[in-house]
Amino acid sequence: MAIIDRNMTPPRPDSSPAHGEVAPTSAASVNTSRFRRIMSQIPGPLIGLIVIFVALSFLSPYFLTPRNLLNILSQVSAVGVMSVGALLIILLGGIDLSVGSVLALSSMSMAAMYKMAGWPFEVALLAGLIVGALVGLINGILTAYGKLQPFIATLATMSAAAGLALFITNGNPITGFPDWFIAITATSILGIPIEGVILVAIFAIAAFWLKFRPSGRALYAIGGNEEVARLSGLPVRRAKILVYTIAGLLAAVAGLLVTSRLDSAQPTAGAADLLNVIAVVVIGGASLSGGSGSLLGTFVGLLIIGVLNNGMSLLNVSANLQPVVIGAVIAAAVLTDRKSSRRHT
Amino acid sequence: MAIIDRNMTPPRPDSSPAHGEVAPTSAASVNTSRFRRIMSQIPGPLIGLIVIFVALSFLSPYFLTPRNLLNILSQVSAVGVMSVGALLIILLGGIDLSVGSVLALSSMSMAAMYKMAGWPFEVALLAGLIVGALVGLINGILTAYGKLQPFIATLATMSAAAGLALFITNGNPITGFPDWFIAITATSILGIPIEGVILVAIFAIAAFWLKFRPSGRALYAIGGNEEVARLSGLPVRRAKILVYTIAGLLAAVAGLLVTSRLDSAQPTAGAADLLNVIAVVVIGGASLSGGSGSLLGTFVGLLIIGVLNNGMSLLNVSANLQPVVIGAVIAAAVLTDRKSSRRHT
Amino acid sequence: SPTVSPTGASGNGNENGKTIGIAVADQKSLFYVAAVDGMEQAADEAGYKLVTLSANNNSGQQVNQVQDLITQQVDVIIFIAQDATSAAAGVKLANDAGIPIVAVDQKPESGNGKLATYIATDSVAAAEKLCTWMFDQFGGAGDIAILQGPLGSTAELQRSEGCANALANYPDVKVVAQESAGWDETKAFTAAQNILTANPNLKAIFGESDAMALGAAKAAQQEGRTGLVFVGIDGFPTMFTAVADGLTQATMAQQPYLMGQLSVQDAVKIAEGNGGDIPKLQYQDTVLVTGENVADNDPAKFYGPDFK
Amino acid sequence: MVQTLAHTTHDGQADGDSAGLICTGLSKSYWGVPVLKDVDITLRPGNVIGLIGENGAGKSTTSSIIAGIVEANGGSMTIDGIPYEPARPSDALKNGVALIHQEIRMVPELSVAENIFIGRLPRRRGVIDRNRINDEAREYLELVGSQTDPRRPVAGLSIAAQQEIEIARALSREPKYIIFDEPSASLGQAETQHVFAQIAALRQRGVGIVYISHRLEEIKEVADTIVCLRDGALVGNWPASEITKDEMVKAMVGRDFVFSHRAPKPATSEVALSVTGLSKAGVFAGIDFDVHRGEIFGFAGLVGAGRTEVVRTIAGADQADAGEIKVHGEVVQIRNPRSGIDAGIAMVPEDRKGQGLNLDRTGAENITLPWEKELSSAGIITKKKVTSTANKLRDFLDIRGRLDIPVGSLSGGNQQKVLLAKWLVNEPKILILDEPTRGVDVGAKMTIYETIRALAETGVGVIVVSSELEEVLGLSHRVLVMSGGLQRAILDRADATPEAVMALALSNVPKESPLESPIDGEAEYQTTIRTQEN
């Protein structure tokens, strides 16, 4: 089945030159529209990020130090890894509330298998990742086959996973992991902390997938109009299951990072991250109704949240006022985002 | 090209009696379809609720006592009041994350004005309600005029309100309210606790509004298809602002109930309620994409959550397993909901 | 059945058919877990049945649960309130139902409810003692940071108050950073990273819980900052190890296991009509565990034998 | 009002001249490209203007400006001499201007009556007067010949039924001016006649009407004046009685143009698609036919006969309960659209917006959507590849307009061509076209017809479902006629006269038919939502 050969008789009934209906006219208008197109390529919230960044550079002498910038990178790594999964799901028009609990459950499962069941650490680590992917798979099956609204399906698994994470050790953290594992978050490659490298790698791989691989591009189509996608032969259910599973796996990866950083698996880790993860994606310009959003935007959203938290710590903003500032800045950053404000009414 | 002459043939099947195309014919099929229509009127999750209810009646001797049933009513009152506002917003295709923080902020504002500023209690109470409505108004303005995604707008106000609630007293709770105020949640009318009466009244008024008043019906139109609503001359923005304001006000009412119940205004009250509130609405069959949902369904969802929590308390289910059971039951209750599972993919 | 708590299913209990209801703030933080462990141990010994309800840190939910305990007609209620100001509502419900109530850890601040007894750590005193010790470690002059618990929680307020009391005696100690890390080690790690960056001359960090002190110490270790003092309150077994290893310098160990045992023992006395001689207020000692005495203190004494 | 009129008279304008809706010099551009250039239209009370023009000529843009949906860049409007500057749709409605939109816009959750009275539900004692809206809605629905129960929800109604509601909604506002933007595109012949009768009645009552359509005979029948747009400019204004169809076509496309059907080249004897005993409970039953390679096979019938359901099932969009499908002699199991595509069956669905195109994405992305795997090399698909593939098809199908902007901003006809292009990236064995020229102008129609014939000549088996008899009869080698979910007959081209086809299409369902218990409200609801996936 080859691409249709256009040497076939042109069926066009008219032989007269095509009278361009929308053909762009003057060179000037082409230029304007190219400029607009380039501008519209810039993720809107980037401007917000730049403003925050510049302001903090003036306000705190410590902000612009390489050390601090690298700290920010490692501080956002866990939320960042999860936000990649969250973006994929949000692109499909779904949502994943279970991400924080999955982080805790997979970290606790790994630790329990290593310290309590006595498995070799590498096996336990793999098992932890599998647990995360498995919860994601359940989310996928519940939404794709059970046809539950993703909010409900993942609320259910969120609740269940959080309970199980506590149940394993009755709330006790588990500590004492191999050195090489702890080193993951304590070592730098060329001055960049490994967790930062992992974060950027995951973003890059996912961005490549979304942009260049048919199965990744399909997410936009499915999120944009599921029925059109289905009739175009895209495997809608399989994509959903795949994406929820990936998100579960990424939450498990984030769990490993947190566990490694503290040398401690904690049953309530990640619980506070849920809103942050979704906020990062939405600040990054993705629409919760699906079909639009980018990893570049998500990365900007991640940095906005990360830089903001870091900056307020450095400035010693009163703990009670920090949330007020965060709220105001989020609203302001997104209000300036002409692109997303134009798109979503 | 008018090949069919209007006079030539009856253009519609209606003039030929039993034409099989559109008109239902036999009495049997009419009955079946009426039965189906009645069945489809029953909120799907009701079946889930009944099953849970019957099961608990067998499992615990205390469950079916009048006292316990009334307890359940007062236990769900705060979340229930907020869920009415949440349903209205979700009908519009929006979401309100700020509801828990607004509860805390309005409760703290009221308490601060009474105990710290020394205002008469009634005035302080009114001021607390106004604070809630005001945050709602800001949500409405940000979404309707700022064109922020509701998730982002209310995330920002959630954060800001939570911070302000803490800021007022630097985190300290305020206690010592007039007796009549505490009596609101400690008195019964004809055996029914006042908070239960308030809850049911709010549900009834809102249900009436949604069903019988044009401005209430308009929410379905706006949530179902905003563009149609706008082109039909419905005041889309005004409706949004109104609904967010109502939701803020209702969160303040819930705040008063909680304050009265605990005789204490707490800056972190309500924080844990957010997911419950949304869950109640979604379990009740509303779609987060807007345009569908009912207060009857929401009430059923509320009872599912309330009965489940109460039942597990009575059965002494281990604290760490409770979330697991809740998760499983939510998924099961909604899976059996044929109606919503058909509608939302 | 797997959904019934171990106590409910345990073999030797229930002979007398009496039940103690427990309303606990949560079953996530180790303090409460250890207290409940202690209660279970004591109840087993006395042959009592326990009904344990955990409120997930939600005061409103907790009042509901007290209601549910009353519905089940338990004989005595042991109440670990989520919050001191909201505790009155639960006490009032129990009083109205005529069920004696033993308060542990938090005492109602308002109302005129009657408690059979109140068993607690004096958190304000503990924090004051700990902070004083910490200031002395760096000569009573310099910059410190405080990592607070969830803002507005009673424990956070009392521990902050205690440290403020100590600060009043040390005019040369300056709090240069104060941040809430919500009892959470991960958050404390991040917060400490930033605080350390912004305060090159920092001398010490007071974590209002052990987990936060540990998170802060690990952040400093990763940044290669040495010579700082890290202290916490709780006395978790992991903190004992950290103190022994020199990662952290001190913890104020509470005795939740013992408090749990004591509360059940008192409840049993009350249920059997011998509650008259129980003192109304029973403060439990806290122990300052430092590098010097860590070897002499068995963590099991504080958090029970089950502690892993 | 009187004062203003007097005022305008002072300005030297006679009353007669300023009566009606007068547009002067309307202009509009998008992305810097002018799409409407200095258009003057005068609509007098009781007059019907037929507005014609190729796809993208600016008809919908004109009507959107008049109805306050889109703001013009230049020009002015007056109603009875008073300046008319609608900033939003409600301003237009207040001034008595109603638009029946080209795209149907309904709130599926609300009842039919509520959809009609949306935005102005009448109250009685403070509550919505349901009896009144139901009664009034029923009256307006009857005016447009609809039997739909005003109390049922709109969800699940066919496009035709929704179009009728849309018209009823506009009528219920008792407007002084109504714009019909291609109402007949999704109506059958019978429904169209109802609309015409209604227009005649409105004209009697002094309502001014703009009627936009691509069906030129229709326009001639209904309009007093015919106005033609080409490339956004006004190129003609004639009394309807004085212009022929060929002249209209010439004005639209700007050159001589012959619009006629010719017999297709004979088909081969090789069977491309063979369907036996295809049934779906409550929807259709006993469908048996063969399509030969090179054959164009038509499906005729009234709206609601079940043609769409049959072809959807063949393409895998829905599941059959029984029956066998063979492609090129081999039995194929079609469980979902993908397996249909893999078996070489492509379907252009009738609902362009809901099922055909993702309006927010570019034309190019829409075209390559099903083929990204095939178009990628080493698993990677680039924008360049997408663009070049789309451009090839743009040339082939003469798609006018940019393919790198959201396809929703193309004109209806060009959207249809994009939709067709999507299924020609890979040559299918069987191409199913459901209402392939809905809302498409004559020129584009011819392009599409030529494409269909050209594809058939290369050996593709083509199925054409159409509610336009002329189209289905003019194109096809053979025609299958359906009514009430049953196959009535397969007629050869020579026997397929309009009369014969209509007689079959209107024939009753026999008592012993498997569909004897007809499709009731609920079943219809289920079958038409079409959300279940595979």
Ligand SMILES: Nc1ncnc2c1ncn2[C@@H]1O[C@H](COP(=O)(O)OP(=O)(O)OP(=O)(O)O)[C@@H](O)[C@H]1O
């Ligand atoms: N929102 C928009 N953005 C960009 N271009 C637009 C937009 N809306 C319309 N256009 C362009 O304006 C031109 C006129 O479109 P219009 O919809 O008025 O055509 P039409 O005459 O109604 O065509 P059809 O018969 O296909 O409905 C087209 O070239 C179209 O692509």
Ligand SMILES: Nc1ncnc2c1ncn2[C@@H]1O[C@H](COP(=O)(O)OP(=O)(O)OP(=O)(O)O)[C@@H](O)[C@H]1O
């Ligand atoms: N006017 C109407 N009112 C109610 N239901 C209708 C109407 N028209 C069609 N239907 C329903 O639509 C379904 C069949 O429509 P389908 O689209 O398959 O028919 P079709 O022959 O392809 O007609 P169309 O010309 O609309 O494509 C049936 O369930 C029928 O009851």
Ligand SMILES: [Mg+2]
């Ligand atoms: Mg148009």
Ligand SMILES: [Mg+2]
């Ligand atoms: Mg059809």
